[in-house]
Amino acid sequence: MFYLWPIHALPGLLRDAAVSLCDAIRDAFRAQVYPLGYVPSHDGMRGLMTLGVVTAHVSHTLVPGAVLYIDLFFVASAYYITGLLLRDIDKHGEIRFRQFYARRFARIVPPLLLMLAAYLLFTWLLRPPFLPALERAAIALGYIANYWYVFDPRTIEDIGHTWTLSTEEQFYLLWPLTFALLVKRFGVTWRLVGAICAIAAAIWAWRVSLVLGGAEWRRLYTAFDTRADALMAGCAMAVVLRLVPQGAYPKLDRLWPKLAWPLLLYWGTVTFVFWAADGPSMNYYLFGSMVCGVLPGILVLTMLARSHGTILHRIFEMPVAIFLGRIFYGIYLWHLPILNFLDSYGLWWPLRLLVGLPLSIIAATLSYALLERHFLRRKSQASPARAAIPPNTTAIPVPVGASRFRPEPIGNPELGFASRQASQPDGASTPARHRSMAGR
Numbered sequence: 001m002f003y004l005w006p007i008h009a010l011p012g013l014l015r016d017a018a019v020s021l022c023d024a025i026r027d028a029f030r031a032q033v034y035p036l037g038y039v040p041s042h043d044g045m046r047g048l049m050t051l052g053v054v055t056a057h058v059s060h061t062l063v064p065g066a067v068l069y070i071d072l073f074f075v076a077s078a079y080y081i082t083g084l085l086l087r088d089i090d091k092h093g094e095i096r097f098r099q100f101y102a103r104r105f106a107r108i109v110p111p112l113l114l115m116l117a118a119y120l121l122f123t124w125l126l127r128p129p130f131l132p133a134l135e136r137a138a139i140a141l142g143y144i145a146n147y148w149y150v151f152d153p154r155t156i157e158d159i160g161h162t163w164t165l166s167t168e169e170q171f172y173l174l175w176p177l178t179f180a181l182l183v184k185r186f187g188v189t190w191r192l193v194g195a196i197c198a199i200a201a202a203i204w205a206w207r208v209s210l211v212l213g214g215a216e217w218r219r220l221y222t223a224f225d226t227r228a229d230a231l232m233a234g235c236a237m238a239v240v241l242r243l244v245p246q247g248a249y250p251k252l253d254r255l256w257p258k259l260a261w262p263l264l265l266y267w268g269t270v271t272f273v274f275w276a277a278d279g280p281s282m283n284y285y286l287f288g289s290m291v292c293g294v295l296p297g298i299l300v301l302t303m304l305a306r307s308h309g310t311i312l313h314r315i316f317e318m319p320v321a322i323f324l325g326r327i328f329y330g331i332y333l334w335h336l337p338i339l340n341f342l343d344s345y346g347l348w349w350p351l352r353l354l355v356g357l358p359l360s361i362i363a364a365t366l367s368y369a370l371l372e373r374h375f376l377r378r379k380s381q382a383s384p385a386r387a388a389i390p391p392n393t394t395a396i397p398v399p400v401g402a403s404r405f406r407p408e409p410i411g412n413p414e415l416g417f418a419s420r421q422a423s424q425p426d427g428a429s430t431p432a433r434h435r436s437m438a439g440r
Helices: 005-031 040-058 064-092 097-126 130-141 145-151 157-186 190-212 217-221 224-243 250-258 260-272 282-306 311-316 319-326 328-344 349-381 430-438
Strands: 094-096 395-397
Touching: 040 064, 040 282, 040 311, 040 319, 040 328, 040 349, 064 094, 064 097, 064 157, 064 224, 064 260, 064 282, 094 097, 094 157, 097 130, 097 157, 097 328, 097 349, 130 145, 130 157, 145 157, 145 217, 157 190, 157 224, 157 328, 190 217, 190 224, 190 282, 217 224, 217 282, 224 282, 250 260, 250 282, 260 282, 260 311, 282 311, 311 319, 319 328, 328 349
Parallel strands: none
Antiparallel strands: 094 395
16 A cells, blocks of 8 residues: 555646646736736637647648738737837836836746757757757847748757747837837827838838749748738737727727627638648738738737627637636747657657647646746736836837827737747658748
8 A cells, every 4th residue: 555655646646736836827927917908818819829839830731720820929919019118108208128128038038048948958868969959049049040040941940930039039129119219200199000000011012022032931931021010010909909999989899799700700711721731822921911810810809808708708718728828938939849859759740749739738837837927926016117217217208298098908918929830740851841831
């Protein structure tokens, strides 16, 4: 009996540990400050869509339309970031850059460092050589993986999904200053929306010119200068929702719940039925990204924030979906190294999914409960505004008139990430896996 006791006690110990971890994550979220308002369905949406991305990286034919989730993630990320900048303008009359970048650092860097450390350790112990892995980690940590992927995809292939982190980071570096200058020039008005849309149109036109010039898909897909139109769309969405507060147009408020079923049918069919199984063609880069991904993404994000009780709310507000949404960044960070590690041992693709997905969720849960929540707690403690602006705060002042609109709770889609690498069931080589999901 002495030797059997640990075996019988193990399920209970594992259950208690899982409950403790889930409670830690829930408590961390309750302790955070959501200046834009917390929308649970946004969490659930990104959690379920992250599962779609992970599945597509095992076999892209299972979720062929997962490529459009990347556009939606970019829209959601830019929407949230611009909302935070608007919050600063409303409360302080200026954007406080130091606090903004401190929040971004606390959210992004610690879990990335943990994943890279684990990746290097496993490579050193189980998958030498070590130096190429160290080079990949340096590229990812330098946030240049998106352009590195364009010119030398094999170097970064093991953790090629970090190209999206690079695109996001470059957006974080450029957009706050750009937005401050635009607000200083136009104020928080419809002219500001027009200026942001003009930037998005210019980026779209640049991508079209590259397509017509014969650029290959990597140049079009992973580079910041060809993907930022989706980010600009999210920025414009945040300003529009600020200018059109809920309740200002009752007919519009009554319209949003009616869009739930059409949007559900659209995303379901475009994900599993209508999207080409061999990846997007060049039409995706010409107009498909904006028409099929960005604009429907804006509609679903707005509908979820401006209504309640619809079929989409019931789906995305399931406890499991919300939990996955809270740790989606960790799932995204960990899934591709785990899948590639399993692939290197020739594991059959259904087993890679059945083993890799739970391992990714476990790693993300541990990362959040043991590491991320401590940094998020510090971020939350620094979030409430003070009556006076602290001295030595780096900021760009904006017109007083820019802050006359009260901030509307428009949700909290944190970072949105997606990946590009994909494994095929036939065990194709890594470059072929890249090509299968990205298209020509």
